[in-house]
Amino acid sequence: MGRKLLFDKAHIEGIRYYDVYRANGGYGSAEKALKSMKPEEVLEEVKKSGLRGRGGAGFPTGMKWSFIAKPEGVPRYLVCNADESEPGTFKDRYLMEFIPHLLIEGLLISSYTLGCNSCYIYIRGEYAWIPEILEQAIAEAKKNGWLGKNIQGTGFDLEIYVQRGAGAYICGEETALIESLEGKRGNPRIKPPFPAVKGLWDCPTVVNNVETLAAVVPILRIGGDEYAKYGIGKSTGTKLISACGNINKPGVYEIEMNISVEEFIYSDEYCGGIANGKRLKACIPGGSSVPILPANLLLKTAKGEQRMMTYEGLADGGFATGTMLGSGGFIVLDEDQCIVKNTLTFARFYHHESCGQCSPCREGTGWMKRVLQNIENGKGKMSDIDLLWDIQRKIEGNTICPLGDAAAWPVAAAIRHFRDEFEWHVLHPEEATKRNFGLAHYADPLEIAAPAAV
Amino acid sequence: MFSEEKLNKVKEIIARYPAGKQKSALIPLLHLAQEEFGGWLSAETMDYVASLLQIKPIEVYEVATFYSMFNLKPVGKYVFEVCQTGPCMLRGSDNIIDYIKKKLDIGVGETTNDGLFTLKTVECLGACGYAPMMQLGKHFREHLTPEKVDAIIEECRVKAN
Ligand SMILES: Cc1cc2nc3c(=O)[nH]c(=O)nc-3n(C[C@H](O)[C@H](O)[C@H](O)COP(=O)(O)O)c2cc1C
Ligand code: SF4
Ligand code: FES
Numbered sequence: 001m002g003r004k005l006l007f008d009k010a011h012i013e014g015i016r017y018y019d020v021y022r023a024n025g026g027y028g029s030a031e032k033a034l035k036s037m038k039p040e041e042v043l044e045e046v047k048k049s050g051l052r053g054r055g056g057a058g059f060p061t062g063m064k065w066s067f068i069a070k071p072e073g074v075p076r077y078l079v080c081n082a083d084e085s086e087p088g089t090f091k092d093r094y095l096m097e098f099i100p101h102l103l104i105e106g107l108l109i110s111s112y113t114l115g116c117n118s119c120y121i122y123i124r125g126e127y128a129w130i131p132e133i134l135e136q137a138i139a140e141a142k143k144n145g146w147l148g149k150n151i152q153g154t155g156f157d158l159e160i161y162v163q164r165g166a167g168a169y170i171c172g173e174e175t176a177l178i179e180s181l182e183g184k185r186g187n188p189r190i191k192p193p194f195p196a197v198k199g200l201w202d203c204p205t206v207v208n209n210v211e212t213l214a215a216v217v218p219i220l221r222i223g224g225d226e227y228a229k230y231g232i233g234k235s236t237g238t239k240l241i242s243a244c245g246n247i248n249k250p251g252v253y254e255i256e257m258n259i260s261v262e263e264f265i266y267s268d269e270y271c272g273g274i275a276n277g278k279r280l281k282a283c284i285p286g287g288s289s290v291p292i293l294p295a296n297l298l299l300k301t302a303k304g305e306q307r308m309m310t311y312e313g314l315a316d317g318g319f320a321t322g323t324m325l326g327s328g329g330f331i332v333l334d335e336d337q338c339i340v341k342n343t344l345t346f347a348r349f350y351h352h353e354s355c356g357q358c359s360p361c362r363e364g365t366g367w368m369k370r371v372l373q374n375i376e377n378g379k380g381k382m383s384d385i386d387l388l389w390d391i392q393r394k395i396e397g398n399t400i401c402p403l404g405d406a407a408a409w410p411v412a413a414a415i416r417h418f419r420d421e422f423e424w425h426v427l428h429p430e431e432a433t434k435r436n437f438g439l440a441h442y443a444d445p446l447e448i449a450a451p452a453a454v
Numbered sequence: 455m456f457s458e459e460k461l462n463k464v465k466e467i468i469a470r471y472p473a474g475k476q477k478s479a480l481i482p483l484l485h486l487a488q489e490e491f492g493g494w495l496s497a498e499t500m501d502y503v504a505s506l507l508q509i510k511p512i513e514v515y516e517v518a519t520f521y522s523m524f525n526l527k528p529v530g531k532y533v534f535e536v537c538q539t540g541p542c543m544l545r546g547s548d549n550i551i552d553y554i555k556k557k558l559d560i561g562v563g564e565t566t567n568d569g570l571f572t573l574k575t576v577e578c579l580g581a582c583g584y585a586p587m588m589q590l591g592k593h594f595r596e597h598l599t600p601e602k603v604d605a606i607i608e609e610c611r612v613k614a615n
Contacts (some may be wrong), residue, residue, distance in 0.1 A: 075472070083576065085578065086457040086578075087539045087541060087577070088540070088541055088578075089582070090582055090584075124580065125521070125523045125578065126579045127580065128592040129593055159470075163481070164481065164482060164486065165521070166481050166524060167483065167522035167524075169577070174526050180480060182475070182478055183477035183478045183479065183507075183513075183515075186518065187516055242582065242583055244541045244545075244583040246544055246545070250585075284540075288578075331540060341543065342540050342543065346540055347537050347541075348539075348577075349577045349578065352577050355520075
């Protein structure tokens, strides 16, 4: 069994409630931080832990916290990003539903470190039943002196509020989230200024993912140095992976970042292999926006090494032969799945979710969707494949926020690795509406599938 | 108009933000209004919310039109919002959508003649591991099969009577 830091107590009956959480050592980290450490000392532990943002970008959390501006007399805010809308990702939901106090404790320690007295949890609107769970946990924590005024007699004050979104993926982007929290449309802001200087209501603000903030609790419990011993290299600690698609055991798993992709997919501890005795065709390991990889490149890097479930392992080979850990939304496709169709659903998603501020994103996402629709429906031309490539190139890097890139990457990777499948759709329009291209050579040994990479 | 109880809730929500930042309460208030006033936001409802927050009606329209959870037209009593994004598609969401269409004899975006059911397709709701799935009111219905859909429709019909 892999070591756990977040879910180590998830199996305990009633852990959702304060009494059980507390009886099992809960709020021990907060007690330690608030009563025996200065904020700078807590920050030092987080830095030492090597914790990287779990929302997708993987930016070092300690460093991010050290950027927060501290002008005299201006409040600072901590915002917890619980928008969780990247297709394939459903881990934060699990944490909030089943161990809400772990998040509350993490928010408390983090707010103390940053010097924030108000904290907002921005949760996607569709998770409509979770705010009540969080609010109940907040009320319990308050009743027991962990929130409110003069927490545990330390003189530190904190209020936590839950704010629901209303259906907009873009509000997961931190500046769009801040706009939304201010009661506006979720249009991302141009950076700089960064939220650390000018965020919520123009005050210094830190935005972190749910899992990132929860991870602060075990870091304080075991110490930053000890946390850094989990995982490999710069991928320290554990990571929640939401596994879905054609596997035997979809669900949320906590992994130590030292296992291979192969172990994650095939071992009974995690995904339990491909469903219905089928074979693995492809996988999108970090949420819909990261590049899709064919089975052969997924399990082994272009160098022929075992691919590991770490930030560096998944990124090995760059976009030519690698992908990204992203948010940990692990989407598995079996041999019966159609890459064109899957890519089309993502293109449709990004088109639907574009806020419309930048023309390359607004127009380009819709254009890609239409071209993919044509190919999928047997009305595509060979030149459409190059056209798609061209459109995604024109979006990438030319937009205000990274949603443009997020829309471009899946299309680029699908063409890069599965071009023959797109061509087959064009050449066999009749057949393509009836059956799928299948596994082809995507699971063959590497030298055949990826000559360019060697 | 909100009841006394809801007006207290409105006050409580506004108190979450610093003085003068009551506009932040807009999205929570629109959720509250949509729940209270028949599942959608009419122009009158939006104007009312604007007056509660002392902001211009246009500021409310701007926001209400941006977010997909706000309905700007009346909808059926039960709205089936079936996810159709990749992970759900991989596990058969297309079949579920087709099944509901046939069973209720409506297309996507339409409402049954009795006003009971509306079918919508939506993008990833964060339940990909429990696919296929749909949102029904406040909750998710996961691991959908035709049999489960039948049971859900029946459940709604019973509740409506
Ligand atoms: C289009 C878009 C959507 C995003 N959605 C989310 C999200 O749902 N949850 C999240 O934590 N971060 C999301 N992010 C990343 C945030 O902008 C931000 O980097 C993150 O919340 C920082 O937290 P972390 O450092 O703890 O990861 C998104 C970014 C983009 C560009
Ligand atoms: S890239 Fe797309 S989502 Fe981001 S700001 Fe531009 S239009 Fe909006
Ligand atoms: S793809 Fe349907 S819930 Fe995520």
